[in-house]
């Protein structure tokens with residue numbers, strides 16, 4: 001059992017190195033499996049548990065994968081895929097496993113998904129993925145636990161997503177990239193990570209247009225080839241470090257090529273946090289105490305990312321006044337509220353809305369990370385709390401943040417990652 005121990009009170013200062021994006025690297029590993037010849041190289045890979053699971057899963061289907069941790073580089077040779085089974089013991093541990101389906105379909109004619117993991121955020125349907133595969137000519141057999149997708153060749157079609165699903169868009173692009181003819185995906189996701197995946201697929205030889213418009217057209221090609229690609233910076237990791245500076249009254253220089261925090265920056269600015277771009281570095285500092293309250297509504301890009309809703313709840317708890325949060329993407333993403341309240345916050349949840357009455361002084365406590373983002377939100381709470389906070393399970397935090405304790409300690413935080421028995 002991994003846990004994080006945080007002693008609050010230190011302002012974070014210095015240069016924070018932002019990792020590569022989890023939600024870009026996972027589909028890119030899936031994309032690398034589409035390639036029958038040569039070795040794909042991914043740079044700026046975050047060394048997180050989800051990447052380790054993706055490596056294990058790629059190996060389970062027959063790929064040869066080298067994860068060079070110090071170099072943050074993955075080298076993937078998918079020339080000998082030999083199993084269409086995504087085994088439950090690995091697939092149930094992360095959501096990104098669903099991104100392997102298109103490659104298995106194209107390379108082996110079937111994908112057998114024995115389970116799908118990921119954060120427990122309420123209902124997380126995959127119907128857009130399966131309806132899309134069916135429209136492209138696949139047969140989908142959805143058993144109670146195992147999903148079997150089969151196709152002896154896919155053909156382009158017009159696809160529509162009821163809501164712009166992030167992994168749904170990536171999967172249907174990958175399925176369409178090697179299908180015969182033209183596919184149009186309407187109401188496609190606009191997230192920067194999706195665009196980064198499109199960039200990589202385009203370098204691989206895919207013919208994709210309309211990325212970022214909501215209407216994506218894919219002209220199928222015969223084969224894709226191996227490329228080298230650098231994963232974009234993780235805007236969620238960057239958002240967390242910006243918030244850490246905000247709540248501790250610190251000052252951080254965020255380093256990560258092309259970082260753009262979008263609406264998260266504007267919301268933090270409204271709360272009293274200062275941002276300044278200095279060339280390639282984004283500087284964030286907060287002298288204002290206490291912060292001003294805020295209203296946020298989560299949405300697909302360019303709206304406020306649901307993955308930063310939990311960390312923002314911690315920031316709101318430390319703001320002077322009442323903040324309102326409306327969660328519109330997931331129907332079960334407020335598990336953090338009860339844990340923050342154990343630390344002295346005053347958060348009231350009513351369906352998809354939360355009211356956060358601040359500023360309440362936070363006190364260290366033993367708390368539970370219910371998912372990745374509630375875990376990192378509790379780390380933030382610990383940094384601002386008086387006394388010691390113990391957060392379990394740290395594994396969930398490690399799913400998405402690389403070397404968190406080391407990176408935060410380098411900035412002055414008192415945080416340790418511990419492995420306990422049981």
Ligand SMILES: CC(=O)N[C@H]1[C@@H](OP(=O)(O)OP(=O)(O)OC[C@H]2O[C@@H](n3ccc(=O)[nH]c3=O)[C@H](O)[C@@H]2O)O[C@H](CO)[C@@H](O)[C@@H]1O
Pocket residue numbers: 023026095096123124125126127128129163164165166167168306307329330331
């Ligand atoms: C690995 C990865 O990239 N994970 C991200 C991805 O998850 P993921 O791709 O799973 O999220 P989606 O965008 O697909 O889901 C958003 C919403 O759409 C619904 N839906 C989705 C697909 C579907 O077939 N049917 C359906 O109803 C879901 O139940 C959910 O309510 O986007 C989420 C929303 O930005 C982020 O929180 C996750 O970090």
Ligand SMILES: C=C(OP(=O)(O)O)C(=O)O
Pocket residue numbers: 094095096117118119120121307372373400
């Ligand atoms: C919901 C998340 O991840 P996943 O989709 O991988 O469960 C997340 O990163 O907050």
